[in-house]
Amino acid sequence: MEKHLKVSAIKDGTVIDHIPTKALFNVIKILKLEDCSQMVTFGNNLDSKAMGTKAIIKIANRFFADEEVNKIALAAPHAKLNTIRDYNVIEKRVVETPGDIRGIVKCFNPSCITNAENIPTRFDVLSDKPIAMKCFYCEKITNENEMVFF
Numbered sequence: 001m002e003k004h005l006k007v008s009a010i011k012d013g014t015v016i017d018h019i020p021t022k023a024l025f026n027v028i029k030i031l032k033l034e035d036c037s038q039m040v041t042f043g044n045n046l047d048s049k050a051m052g053t054k055a056i057i058k059i060a061n062r063f064f065a066d067e068e069v070n071k072i073a074l075a076a077p078h079a080k081l082n083t084i085r086d087y088n089v090i091e092k093r094v095v096e097t098p099g100d101i102r103g104i105v106k107c108f109n110p111s112c113i114t115n116a117e118n119i120p121t122r123f124d125v126l127s128d129k130p131i132a133m134k135c136f137y138c139e140k141i142t143n144e145n146e147m148v149f150f
Contacts, residue, residue: 112140
């Protein structure tokens, strides 16, 4: 059986692989990739032995700081980040959801002080599969179905 690449290679940059298909556009939004001046390629509903289907994003000449990796982990827990240099993978890492999330998602509780005043959100992560976070201020639990990214 002949193997074909569905998404072309990049010389330098980052590949975010094993993104759940339903999380692709959240990852694009939170990383502000719609404003990226570099080549961005994404694929959705690609075949995956481990996941059934998956999404992938390739960003040329862009490498992510830990804060951005935390955002990826929140939107796509267990996604894989591959750092590419001169067409070679030089680092592979699985993103890990941090224990503390700040200023990435809104609290779903309309009565929370963060929704009424200019106070950054803060959550303690209770679970990463599925995502469940407890608001530091109102102590309500926000799960992945209720998450709204800034």
